[in-house]
Amino acid sequence: MLNNNFLNSFQLDILKEIGNIGAGNAATALSGLLNKKIEMNVPSVQVVSFEEMMELVGGADMVVAAVFLQIDGDLTGNMFFLLPIKQATIFIQQLTGMSDFSFDEPSVPELALSAFQEMGNILAGSYLSALSDFLQMHIVPSVPAVGIDMFGAIISYGLIEISQVSDFAIVIDTEIKDPDTMNESDxxxxxxxxxxxxxxxxxxxxxxGVDME
Amino acid sequence: MIQESIVIKVGIADMKIVTAPNTIRTSGLGSCVGVVLYDLQKKIAGLAHIMLPDSSLARGETIHKAKYADTAVECLIQLLEKEGVNKKQLKAKIAGGAEMFKFMTKTDIMRIGPRNVDAVKQELKKFSIPLVAEDVGGSSGRTIEFSPESGKLMVRTVNQPSKEI
Structure with missing residues (x-):
């Protein structure tokens, strides 16, 4: 049932709106946490092969800081909040006031990791609670897991369930940017x-109430 | 004549064949397992990046062979035999099968890494292919590159020096 032309443009728009509502709420929460402006792009909804999925943030090799949650309830699936390690370091330095660490070094202080986990938890929570309100559906997020590792190794956990039925995934992707870094790179x-x-x-x-035909 | 070697890239749920002096690589193995089958005499190797242990888990209509341990190993052997390799000469090296998110153990999905490793080993046993070296488990992602010339498998993880097995 899942293939490249599974979604019509109306359905795509609905999924984009879902990304918009969820990520909009989460970006506001992030902005409040850091007390700074956060920019958000229009969500993209893509039907991608697993290989294309790996290229979404700059390759399977790219090291990212990730918070991963499983979603249960009326809606099931996986949610990831990902930051490239450079940006994760900037945010967590600002959040904790600690300036002497970096996520790309082997020993990251426990406090920085747990601050990142809490940040991911708050953001994913606001994303999902906005969705739950909008859809009037019961959505239960799992305890968040944190990983700092290669993007491919992390995102593949979100594909395991899907991979049993399909070779494609539908991903609702919303990009956020820190206007201070003013950098367009991944x-x-x-x-x-x-x-x-x-x-x-x-x-x-x-x-x-969307027609499934 | 100087031959420049190229790196053949294998994506997730994919498999390919390589001959020396070229090398073959797959990136970002988490719970997935990279299986290398090689023949050092003929200097040829195949690499599969498998995601799931067993094709009986599949609920779709068609089975994508490189995705499952049980179908990928067999298919890789067939691909190599087409290139004139004798199955009896084949050896194997494997890497991957990590548990990236250890404390979430409530579902089977979280144990998928070790299950993938077990399934691959079972398949190798079934076809009597000796497993020469492995770098499996742990909680880190891996990028691997194999040289059919030397038979060495390079394993790279984040924040650790790369190693050869």
Whole structure:
């Protein structure tokens, strides 16, 4: 049921709006946490092969700081909040006031890691609670897991469930930027990835009264 | 004549063949396992980047062979045999199968790394292919590159010096 032309343009727009509502709320939360302006791009909804998925942030090798949650309830799937390590270091330095560490060094202080985990938890929580309100669906996020590692190794966890039914994933991707870094490179762009399980699209569109034909 | 070697890249749920002096690489192995089958005499190797242990998990209509341990190993052997390799000459090296997010153990999905490793080993045993070296488990992602010339597998992880197995 999942293939490249699975979604019509109306359905794509709905998924974009879902990304917009969720990530908009999360970006506001981030802005409040750091007491600074955060920019957000229009969400993109893509039907991608797993290989294309790996290229979304700059390659499977790229090292990212990630918070990963599994979603349960009326809607199931996976959610990731990803920051390139340079940007993660900047945010967590600002948040904690510690300036003598970097996520690209082997020993990251426990406090920095747990600050990042809490940041991810708050942001993913605001993303999902906005969705839950909008969709009037019960959404239960798992305890967040943190990883600082290669993008490919991390994101593949979001593909395991999907890979049992399909060779494509539908990803709702919203980019956030820190206007202070003023850098257009992938090394500074954060991402919210929402990867609903294949069954969830049917539930979601049914709930919103969208024709599945 | 100077031959320049190129690096053949294998994506997730994909498999390819390489001959010396070229090398073959796959990036960002997490719970996935990279399986290298090689023949040092003929200086040829195949690499598969598998995601799941067992094709019976598949709920789709078609089975994508490189995705599952049980179908990928067999398919890789067939590809190499087409290139004139004798199955009896094949040896194997594997890497990957990490548990990236250890404390989330509530579902089977979180144990997928070790299950992938077990499944690959079982397949190698089934085809009597000796497993010469492995770098599996742990909690780090890996990028691997194999040289069919030397038979060495380079394993790179974040924040650690790369090693050869």
């Amino acid at each position: 090394l500074y762009k954060g991402h919210f990835f929402l990867l609903p399980d294949p069954d969830s699209f049917v539930k979601l569109f049914t709930k919103l």
